[in-house]
Amino acid sequence: MNNLSPDPAPQGTILTGDALQILNAVGNKSCSLLITSPPYNIGKIYEREKKRDINSYVDWVSPIFKLAIEKIADDGHLCLQVGAHLRNSEVFPLDYYFYKMLFDHGMKLRNRIIWRFNFGLNAKKRFSGRYETLLWFSKSENYKFNLDPVRIPQIYPGKRHSSKKPGKAGQPSGNPLGKNPSDFWEFSANEHFNTEPVWDIPNVKANHPExxxxxxxxxxxxxxxxxxxxxxxxxxxxxxxxxxxxxxxAALKHDRNGIGIEIDEGYAQVGRERITLLRNGELNLRPIGKPVRLPRATEAVSTAPIEWKQLLTE
Incomplete structure (x- = not known):
């Protein structure tokens, strides 16, 4: 297979096969960002034949990431979205294991970001999990970072420097383009998101447009x-x-080139179909920054059912 290299026109490629083999076709240092969510090894349909204990899982995934990191440019990044491996209701936080692995592979952690969602499986022997983490690593100290596209609205746009600040007294203290989200990004401009250090985005469940x-x-x-x-x-x-x-x-939507590797041909084909729909302007996506909808108090789903009231009064 010929090396996959940059193309001046945004394109999307999803290749089917084992990542360790296909990554060899990707040019070294050709990618600005590696972003992925690897299998969690929790028994999903695509994992059942190869479920591993946590140590075997780490041994399996480590060489894949070691090779993948060679494909990242010196000023590039790796973003890893992970949850937890579970065994008999015991939780093994995957970001813990991946941090050690990627640190050993020379990557430098810049942020650990919380992704919170409202719905998921309801646990019976522990509190139900409602967040996952995204680890952002750079490959070197000289890395690319574009702040302006991800700035969020100022909470106090009228705030000014105090009279004790020489040269700036009385001047606006904020940036007119918005504030730096520091170690969290507020996906909605609503005041609800201005107070919590989490990314609050709905996960992709039954009624999600994606x-x-x-x-x-x-x-x-x-x-x-x-x-x-x-x-x-x-x-x-x-x-x-x-x-x-x-x-x-996500890459194509913002005029970047995308290379995906997927071992399951069925999922890969769905991905290709989504790319075609995106190019035709027909892919149904949730708008970026759209506030999470909360039910009104008057809606039926916000009202305790009569059956509950009867049980609680017995």
Whole structure:
């Protein structure tokens, strides 16, 4: 296979096969961003034949990331979205294991970001999990970072420097383009998001407009914030565990090139279909920055059912 190299026109490619083999076709240092969400090894349909204990899982995934890191440019990044491996209700936080692995591979952690969502499986022997993490690494100290595309509205735009600040007394203290989201990004301008250090984005469940047959699909919005902040138009985005092509869709949406690798041909084909729909302006996506909808107090779903009231009074 010929080396996959940059192309002046945004394009999307999802290749089917084992990541360790296909990554060899990607040019070294050709990608500005590697963004992915690897299998969590929790028994999903695509994991059942190869479920591993946590140590075997780390041994399996480590060489894939070691090779994938060779494809990242010296000023590039790796963004990893992970949850937890579970065994008999015991939780093994994957970001803990991946941090050690990627640190040993020479990557430098810049942020650990919380992604919170409202819905998921309800646990019976522990509190129900409602967040996952996104680890942002750079490959070197000289890395690309575009702040302006991800600035958020100022909470106090009228705030001014105090009279004790020489040379700036009385001048506006904020940036007219918005504030730096520091170690969290506020996906909605609503005041609710101005007070909490989390990314509050709906996960892709039954009624989500991006839902496909993939059981662990992450939203395009999660990937496109990384794409906007860490890459420029025309850059290559790489995902060695592409699933249904979410990272590639995010890349194409913002005029970047996308390379996805997916071992399951069924999921890869869905990803290709999504790319075609995006190019035709027909892909149904949740708008970036759209506030999470909360039910009104007058809606039926906000009212305790009569059956509960009867049980609580008995």
């Amino acid at each position: 839902k496909t047959q993939h059981p662990c699909q992450f939203p395009v919005e999660l990937a496109e914030r990384c794409v906007l902040a860490l890459t420029d138009p025309g850059d290559i985005i790489l995902d060695p565990f592409a699933g249904v092509g979410t990272s590639v869709v």
